Amino acid sequence: MGRVPDPVRYAEPGSVELTVTIKDVARDAAVSIATASRALNRTDLVAPQTRDRVREAAARLHYTPHGGARSLITRRTHTIGVLLPDLYGEFFSEVMRGIDQTAQRAGFQCIVSSARHSGPTLEAALRAMRGRVDGLVLMSPEFTRELSTRTLPAGFPVVLLNCPPSETPHDSLNIENYDGAYSMVRHLAGLGHHRIAILTGAAGNFDAAERLRGYRAALLDAGLPSPAELVVAGDFSEAAGEAGARQLLQLAERPTAIFAANDGMAIGALLALREAGLRVPEDIAIGGFDDIPMARYVDPALTSVHVDISALGERAVAALLSVLGHPARREFTRETAATTLVVRRSCGARKAESVPPVRPSAARSSPWREVV
Amino acid sequence: MGRVPDPVRYAEPGSVELTVTIKDVARDAAVSIATASRALNRTDLVAPQTRDRVREAAARLHYTPHGGARSLITRRTHTIGVLLPDLYGEFFSEVMRGIDQTAQRAGFQCIVSSARHSGPTLEAALRAMRGRVDGLVLMSPEFTRELSTRTLPAGFPVVLLNCPPSETPHDSLNIENYDGAYSMVRHLAGLGHHRIAILTGAAGNFDAAERLRGYRAALLDAGLPSPAELVVAGDFSEAAGEAGARQLLQLAERPTAIFAANDGMAIGALLALREAGLRVPEDIAIGGFDDIPMARYVDPALTSVHVDISALGERAVAALLSVLGHPARREFTRETAATTLVVRRSCGARKAESVPPVRPSAARSSPWREVV
DNA sequence: CAGAAAACTGTAAACGTTTACATCATCTCG
DNA sequence: CGAGATGATGTAAACGTTTACAGTTTTCTG
Numbered sequence: 001m002g003r004v005p006d007p008v009r010y011a012e013p014g015s016v017e018l019t020v021t022i023k024d025v026a027r028d029a030a031v032s033i034a035t036a037s038r039a040l041n042r043t044d045l046v047a048p049q050t051r052d053r054v055r056e057a058a059a060r061l062h063y064t065p066h067g068g069a070r071s072l073i074t075r076r077t078h079t080i081g082v083l084l085p086d087l088y089g090e091f092f093s094e095v096m097r098g099i100d101q102t103a104q105r106a107g108f109q110c111i112v113s114s115a116r117h118s119g120p121t122l123e124a125a126l127r128a129m130r131g132r133v134d135g136l137v138l139m140s141p142e143f144t145r146e147l148s149t150r151t152l153p154a155g156f157p158v159v160l161l162n163c164p165p166s167e168t169p170h171d172s173l174n175i176e177n178y179d180g181a182y183s184m185v186r187h188l189a190g191l192g193h194h195r196i197a198i199l200t201g202a203a204g205n206f207d208a209a210e211r212l213r214g215y216r217a218a219l220l221d222a223g224l225p226s227p228a229e230l231v232v233a234g235d236f237s238e239a240a241g242e243a244g245a246r247q248l249l250q251l252a253e254r255p256t257a258i259f260a261a262n263d264g265m266a267i268g269a270l271l272a273l274r275e276a277g278l279r280v281p282e283d284i285a286i287g288g289f290d291d292i293p294m295a296r297y298v299d300p301a302l303t304s305v306h307v308d309i310s311a312l313g314e315r316a317v318a319a320l321l322s323v324l325g326h327p328a329r330r331e332f333t334r335e336t337a338a339t340t341l342v343v344r345r346s347c348g349a350r351k352a353e354s355v356p357p358v359r360p361s362a363a364r365s366s367p368w369r370e371v372v
Numbered sequence: 373m374g375r376v377p378d379p380v381r382y383a384e385p386g387s388v389e390l391t392v393t394i395k396d397v398a399r400d401a402a403v404s405i406a407t408a409s410r411a412l413n414r415t416d417l418v419a420p421q422t423r424d425r426v427r428e429a430a431a432r433l434h435y436t437p438h439g440g441a442r443s444l445i446t447r448r449t450h451t452i453g454v455l456l457p458d459l460y461g462e463f464f465s466e467v468m469r470g471i472d473q474t475a476q477r478a479g480f481q482c483i484v485s486s487a488r489h490s491g492p493t494l495e496a497a498l499r500a501m502r503g504r505v506d507g508l509v510l511m512s513p514e515f516t517r518e519l520s521t522r523t524l525p526a527g528f529p530v531v532l533l534n535c536p537p538s539e540t541p542h543d544s545l546n547i548e549n550y551d552g553a554y555s556m557v558r559h560l561a562g563l564g565h566h567r568i569a570i571l572t573g574a575a576g577n578f579d580a581a582e583r584l585r586g587y588r589a590a591l592l593d594a595g596l597p598s599p600a601e602l603v604v605a606g607d608f609s610e611a612a613g614e615a616g617a618r619q620l621l622q623l624a625e626r627p628t629a630i631f632a633a634n635d636g637m638a639i640g641a642l643l644a645l646r647e648a649g650l651r652v653p654e655d656i657a658i659g660g661f662d663d664i665p666m667a668r669y670v671d672p673a674l675t676s677v678h679v680d681i682s683a684l685g686e687r688a689v690a691a692l693l694s695v696l697g698h699p700a701r702r703e704f705t706r707e708t709a710a711t712t713l714v715v716r717r718s719c720g721a722r723k724a725e726s727v728p729p730v731r732p733s734a735a736r737s738s739p740w741r742e743v744v
Numbered sequence: 745c746a747g748a749a750a751a752c753t754g755t756a757a758a759c760g761t762t763t764a765c766a767t768c769a770t771c772t773c774g
Numbered sequence: 775c776g777a778g779a780t781g782a783t784g785t786a787a788a789c790g791t792t793t794a795c796a797g798t799t800t801t802c803t804g
Contacts, residue, residue, distance in 0.1 A: 021790055032754045037792060047752060062525070066503030068440045068449065069790035072759045077440065079483070079504070087472055093465035100459055100486055109500055111451070111483050114472055128481055131438030131760080132451070132504070153434070238669060267669045274671060297610060297639045299646060299671040393760055404784045409762060419782060441760035444789045503790080 020061045028057040040065070080320060081133035082112040083125055085140055088237075089264055090292040091309060095161075098313025099137060106321055108134075116142070123151045134324050137161055137316045141206040157323040161316045164206040165334070171319045173312065173335045177207050180305035180339035181214025181259070184287045187303075187341055188257045189222035191349055193285060197230040197255035199244040199265045208236070211261045211289060230255055234265050241268025249276055256284060257347070263288035263295050263304055270298060270346070281348030291342055300345035307339055392433045401429040412437070452692060453505035454484040455497055457512055460609075461636055462664040463681060467533075470685025471509060478693055480506075488514070495523045506696055509533055509688045513578040529695040533688045536578040537706070543691045545684065545707045549579050552677035552711035553586025553631070556659045559675075559713055560629045561594040563721060565657060569602040569627035571616040571637045580608070583633045583661060602627055606637050613640025621648055628656060629719070635660035635667050635676055642670060642718070653720030663714055673716035684709055 026036035031050060039046045039054035046054075057063075071077040080103055084092055096112065103110050111133055115121045122140070129136070135157030143163040152158055152170075160172040188196050198215045201208025212231070219226045232247050234240035241260055245268070248255055260266035266288030273280055280286050280300055288295060291306035315335060343349050398408035403422060411418045411426035418426075429435075443449040452475055456464055468484065475482050483505055487493045494512070501508070507529030515535040524530055524542075532544040560568050570587045573580025584603070591598045604619050606612035613632055617640070620627055632638035638660030645652055652658050652672055660667060663678035687707060715721050 022792095023790080033791080034755075034793075035753055038753085041792080045752080050752085064499045064502040066444075066790050067500065068444050068503040069759090070503075070792075072438075072440050072444060072761090072790080073792045075759080078500075087465060087469040090462060090465070093459060093462070093468075096465075096468075097459040097486075100484065104485065104487070109483050109485060109504075111481050112472065113476065113481060114469075115476070127436045128439065128450075130436040131440040131442075132481075238665070267666075270671070271669050293610070294639075294666055297643050297670065299642070394762095395760080405761085406763075406785075407783055410783090413762080417782080422782080438760050441789090442762075444760080444791090445762050447789080 020063050022063065022065065024061055025054060025058045025063045028061060029054040077132055077134050078107055079109040079111055079133045080317065081125075081129040081136045082110050083122070083136065083138045083140065084112065084114045085116055085142070087112075087114040090294055091262070091264070091290055094292065094309035095139070095313040098310030098315075099317050100313075101310070102314045102317040102321075106317075108317075108321070118142070126151055135159070135320045137313075137320055138163065139316075141208070142204050143206075157320060159316045159320045159323070161312065162207055169332060171323060171333045171335075173316050173319065173337065175207065175307055175312070175337050176339045177210030178214040178217070180289060180307070180341075181211040181261070182218045183339070183341045184289070184303075184305050185215050185218035185259055186222065187343070187349070188259065188285060188287060188347060189218065189224060191257075191285065191347065193255075193257040194224055195230065195253065195255040196224065196257045196259060197232065197248050199232055199234040199241055199258060199260040199269065201261045202235040203233065205236075208261055215259060234261065236262045236264055238264050238268035238271075241265030241270075242272045243268075245269035245272035246276070249273075249278075254284070257286070258284065259287045259289075261289055263290045263292045263302060266302055266304070266346075267294070267298055270300075270302075280346055285348045286346045288346075295344070298346075303344045303347035303349070304342055305339045306342045307337060312337055392435050393438065394435065396433055397426060397430045397435045400433060401426040449504055449506050450479055451481040451483055451505045452689065453497075453501040453508045454482050455494070455508065455510045455512065456484065456486045457488055457514070459484075459486040462666055463634070463636070463662055466664065466681035467511070467685040470682030470687075471689050472685075473682070474686045474689040474693075478689075480689075480693070498523055507531070507692045509685075509692055510535065511688075513580070514576050515578075529692060531688045531692045531695070533684065534579055541704060543695060543705045543707075545688050545691065545709065547579065547679055547684070547709050548711045549582030550586040550589070552661060552679070552713075553583040553633070554590045555711070555713045556661065556675075556677050557587050557590035557631055558594065559715070559721075560631065560657060560659060560719060561590065561596060563629075563657065563719065565627075565629040566596055567602065567625065567627040568596065568629045568631060569604065569620050571604055571606040571613055571630060571632040571641065573633045574607040575605065577608075580633055587631060606633065608634045608636055610636050610640035610643075613637030613642075614644045615640075617641035617644035618648070621645075621650075626656070629658070630656065631659045631661075633661055635662045635664045635674060638674055638676070638718075639666070639670055642672075642674075652718055657720045658718045660718075667716070670718075672718045675716045675719035675721070676714055678712045678714045679709060 022033050022036050026033040029036060029050070031054060035046060035050060036054050039051045040058060043051055082096070082099055084096070086092055100110055111129060113125050115125060137159050139161035141162050141164070143160065158170045160168070160170050162174060163172060165172065165174070185196060196219065198212065200212050216226060229251055232244045234244050241264060244265065245258065248258065258269055260269055266286055269286060270280060273284060278284055286302065288302050288304040290309065291304040292309065295302040295304045319333060319335070394405050394408050398405040401408060401422070403426060407418060407422060408426050411423045412430060415423055454468070454471055456468070458464055472482055483501060485497050487497060509531050511533040513534050513536070515532065530542045532540070532542050534546060535544060537544065537546070557568060568591065570584065572584050588598060601623060604616045606616050613636060616637065617630065620630065621644070630641055632641055638658055641658060642652060645656060650656055658674065660674045660676040662681065663676040664681065667674040667676045691705060691707070
């Protein structure tokens with residue numbers, strides 16, 4: 001086990017030579033490289049017997065076409081770029097899973113890059129991807145239109161995920177943040193809570209802002225006051241949830257319910273409350289947002305606003321692929337992922353049951369609302 | 373908001389033209405493309421005044437070099453391929469975070485692809501990456517040597533992450549699975565438990581096998597029996613943990629402690645026990661493995677075998693980059709990531725405290741053990 | 745059997761870069 | 775003043791593919 005391998009460089013028996021090009025295959029099969037190429041791709045243009053000869057040679061030499069070279073001429077990379085604001089936590093991991101899965105199914109690869117995309121970093125990321133990707137899935141709740149037109153090449157296929165809406169000429173995909181938050185807070189109010197606090201997402205974050213807006217609207221509609229002290233700033237991290245909950249507990253009159261703008265913060269809050277010796281939901285109710293897989297498993301199980309997270313990634317890629325298929329098409333779709341309130345123990349509702357969405361009006365069969 | 377954008381294709385004012393090549397820049401600056409290239413890269417070979425002219429032109433035209441074309445000639449893609457068995461859960465997401473972060477810091481991109489890598493899929497993934505990546509981080513607990521030599525081009529830079537050890541000529545990086553599991557089970561035994569069950573990882577998975585081995589060894593050393601009924605097969609998923617725990621509860625004589633081979637299963641088990649009305653740790657103790665971030669947050673907080681997960685990704689990339697730097701070097705390093713038992717409430721130890729590792733003998737300053 | 749069509753294959757250009765080499769001024773120095 | 779050095783730039787080849795076009799052979803048709 002601890003043996004030091006032979007430091008001499010050697011090609012293992014039966015192992016694969018590093019740089020065998022189509023030229024080698026052609027030579028080996030005694031044909032021109034054009035024929036070799038054809039034999040390997042458009043199989044119908046070449047005599048069956050040469051085709052087999054070429055293929056056999058390719059297999060024997062372990063030939064693998066050089067993707068970079070190929071895409072240089074075909075102008076297709078079969079790769080999509082994925083720009084995420086972060087990679088931490090279950091939310092992004094789920095989105096990424098949906099993205100990768102869908103891309104792979106369509107024979108595409110993913111180049112992923114995570115960064116809080118302010119102007120220069122975004123531009124750098126884009127530069128690095130030029131010529132390597134056919135299109136982009138860009139998730140950036142801090143994205144602005146100004147940024148968009150300045151850095152995205154016109155006509156470059158991009159799907160905006162969770163970006164603030166703008167008139168930017170791209171497809172976009174958003175979560176029903178406002179409605180989701182609204183229904184959660186309405187639910188809490190319906191349970192008799194009068195002091196409902198919120199742990200918000202980061203300032204400048206679009207999702208965060210929308211959820212806050214939903215919270216405010218629900219309070220207003222329920223006739224509840226909305227004192228500033230009940231709005232505490234967070235950043236979507238567990239730590240922020242922990243800290244935020246602690247802060248709320250120090251209030252002279254503490255809230256009876258907390259709406260955390262995402263599950264991560266809700267879980268952090270749960271910990272803080274537990275450490276403070278408070279029982280959830282008896283002493284204080286908690287609701288989250290996103291319904292990450294872990295929400296089911298924490299104790300008490302977390303009431304949350306369900307979002308089909310991996311489907312978000314799937315849809316984004318699907319939209320992108322559709323653009324790639326019809327590059328001329330210049331109508332932009334705007335999809336919104338519907339949310340559902342899923343009631344578990346943490347909010348203290350008598351029985352856990354799924355509540356109908358805020359506006360059951362539109363009897364939609366799909367959870368996706370298209371606004372063209 | 374719901375407005376339908378103008379379907380006519382138009383270049384937005386100030387927006388970026390799609391395909392501006394170095395040729396355009398050269399023409400605009402009235403120089404040859406060679407000079408343009410030099411002006412943009414090796415700035416010293418060109419007169420300052422032309423350099424500025426070229427750069428100004430490039431900026432004005434929003435020129436971005438075509439990565440594919442560039443790497444065709446330079447034979448450098450500044451991209452690494454990442455093959456993961458899966459993307460689900462915090463473990464992979466953390467690894468990925470470490471990978472992406474380190475790669476980005478070194479100016480590298482990541483192409484990620486997740487798949488349970490049996491022979492043909494692995495080969496397909498590799499084919500798709502040929503000519504697009506400079507090297508590979510391959511995480512595949514089901515990897516075999518046979519697969520390696522047959523599909524990996526000889527001399528192609530690869531770092532094996534969590535792969536079964538073999539004489540394959542590549543750097544490799546593993547978790548101290550055996551020791552970690554051993555120390556956990558020893559700890560449980562030390563707390564007085566005599567019937568300690570294990571929820572194992574998937575069959576054929578190297579990490580799973582090693583952890584099972586550690587479990588068995590610890591039981592043996594503690595003089596405890598190891599009845600087959602206490603070994604229940606899982607697959608690292610929460611659902612498996614849930615199901616496994618239920619199965620254990622049906623035993624005539626139920627275990628007093630459960631060691632789950634990863635935190636995901638431990639968390640699933642927690643849920644099952646809770647639903648069965650059992651208290652953790654009073655009625656039954658639980659320990660996990662990996663110490664994913666969430667371990668702190670569940671209730672009771674999870675005793676686990678700590679692994680610096682994102683560091684795993686970091687180290688893998690670091691190793692790969694070092695290979696890329698010295699392609700001729702043909703000694704292969706084998707690193708092992710040390711683990712630490714972190715005691716929290718779920719195991720029922722009186723006070724939560726960090727226990728020394730199994731073999732404190734080697735007073736290592738770094739948690740990384742190098743076996744050359 | 746001539747001619748046309750079809751089937752197959754080869755030649756060469758193209759994709760967007762980088763870079764070895766050649767060229768041509770301009771300078772330096774004896 | 776001329777030779778050599780220096781510095782700036784251009785020409786062209788190369789990277790590994792695909793594919794338009796042209797060429798050659800075979801097959802078909804009347």
